[in-house]
Amino acid sequence: xxxxxxxxxxxxxxxxxxxxxxxxxxxxxxxxxxxxxxxxxxxxxxxxxxxxxxxxxxxxxxxxxxxxxxxxxxxxxxxxxxxxxxxxxxxxxxxxxxxxxxxxxxxxxxxxxxxxxxxxxxxxxxxxxxxxxxxxxxxxxxxxxxxxxxxxxxxxxxxxxxxxxxxxxxxxxxxxxxxxxxxxxxxxxxxxxxxxx
Amino acid sequence: xxxxxxxxxxxxxxxxxxxxxxxxxxxxxxxxxxxxxxxxxxxxxxxxxxxxxxxxxxxxxxxxxxxxxxxxxxxxxxxxxxxxxxxxxxxxxxxxxxxxxxxxxxxxxxxxxxxxxxxxxxxxxxxxxxxxxxxxxxxxxxxxxxxxxxxxxxxxxxxxxxxxxxxxxxxxxxxxxxxxxxxxxxxxxxxxxxxxx
Numbered sequence: 001x002x003x004x005x006x007x008x009x010x011x012x013x014x015x016x017x018x019x020x021x022x023x024x025x026x027x028x029x030x031x032x033x034x035x036x037x038x039x040x041x042x043x044x045x046x047x048x049x050x051x052x053x054x055x056x057x058x059x060x061x062x063x064x065x066x067x068x069x070x071x072x073x074x075x076x077x078x079x080x081x082x083x084x085x086x087x088x089x090x091x092x093x094x095x096x097x098x099x100x101x102x103x104x105x106x107x108x109x110x111x112x113x114x115x116x117x118x119x120x121x122x123x124x125x126x127x128x129x130x131x132x133x134x135x136x137x138x139x140x141x142x143x144x145x146x147x148x149x150x151x152x153x154x155x156x157x158x159x160x161x162x163x164x165x166x167x168x169x170x171x172x173x174x175x176x177x178x179x180x181x182x183x184x185x186x187x188x189x190x191x192x193x194x195x196x197x
Numbered sequence: 198x199x200x201x202x203x204x205x206x207x208x209x210x211x212x213x214x215x216x217x218x219x220x221x222x223x224x225x226x227x228x229x230x231x232x233x234x235x236x237x238x239x240x241x242x243x244x245x246x247x248x249x250x251x252x253x254x255x256x257x258x259x260x261x262x263x264x265x266x267x268x269x270x271x272x273x274x275x276x277x278x279x280x281x282x283x284x285x286x287x288x289x290x291x292x293x294x295x296x297x298x299x300x301x302x303x304x305x306x307x308x309x310x311x312x313x314x315x316x317x318x319x320x321x322x323x324x325x326x327x328x329x330x331x332x333x334x335x336x337x338x339x340x341x342x343x344x345x346x347x348x349x350x351x352x353x354x355x356x357x358x359x360x361x362x363x364x365x366x367x368x369x370x371x372x373x374x375x376x377x378x379x380x381x382x383x384x385x386x387x388x389x390x391x392x393x394x
Contacts, residue, residue, distance in 0.1 A: 009242040016224045027213045043240035045206040
């Protein structure tokens, strides 16, 4: 235990996800003992991220403007929407450079245990985007876990009333992974989704 | 990759020790998406830790005053000084509630590879504290690794010119640990330092 400010800052860092008491202490002492670490820059960015960053009014991705850079980009395929749970997923998919359509961030997944129902997600906004008939395919890219699958199932039922093709990302063995270490469900999915060569 | 501020804050968190790109992203989105997280409190503490926290003029521990709470406490045993590498070590020892003497923080350990010599550590200040003859025992509590041992050896030679007893923390098996998982050096030390029951 430390006196005053040092302990307060350790506690504050400890409130952040993935930072335990030991890490929080290490970070605090690093800041304290490293004159080259720009404390004011971190403080400014913390304020800015709250004041200037918000969610794109169309897709729900993070942006400093009204619409995010992807929604503003006319070169993106406007007939294709990839539905994800979280803005972090947009970044993950963008890194693959495989997808050139638009996104829709739900802001979570259906989870009765966590008390999250369909009304808590940006599903109404998705339906509005699909209303004008531009979009031809919706790719459901929610997480391949219980909540993500439930959300995908819910959405696919909802979307089947529209004349839009609805797809789901493939489940299977991770590339570079070892078959012997794959869990049964993943391995089962890999068989189910096997492709002709 | 994100636009502007979000990526800047991710990069800034990524500069902190023990925070990789994924953690930095998770922390940034937590701050962005958790309205209850008090950004201004963290910012204020970051500034305060730089402006108001410094090192005790006597022992080198962290404090918001000229002297730390341990050096100010007259009830502590003034004849006993525990020498540690870092202010974090003071906190670790305080948690044991086994030690009621004073501390001396060296500010590192002798490491030719890192270019840290005896002159870079607070050794002169230690010698000054020992000059008036109040202190009867110096406990060398540098880390039980190569640099810590070298520092302890250097200090013990230096202190043997004075009429002060110099001791070193015991090395041995960690309590609650498994003998079969102990490394050879630790196990060897445990034999060497065995005690009569």
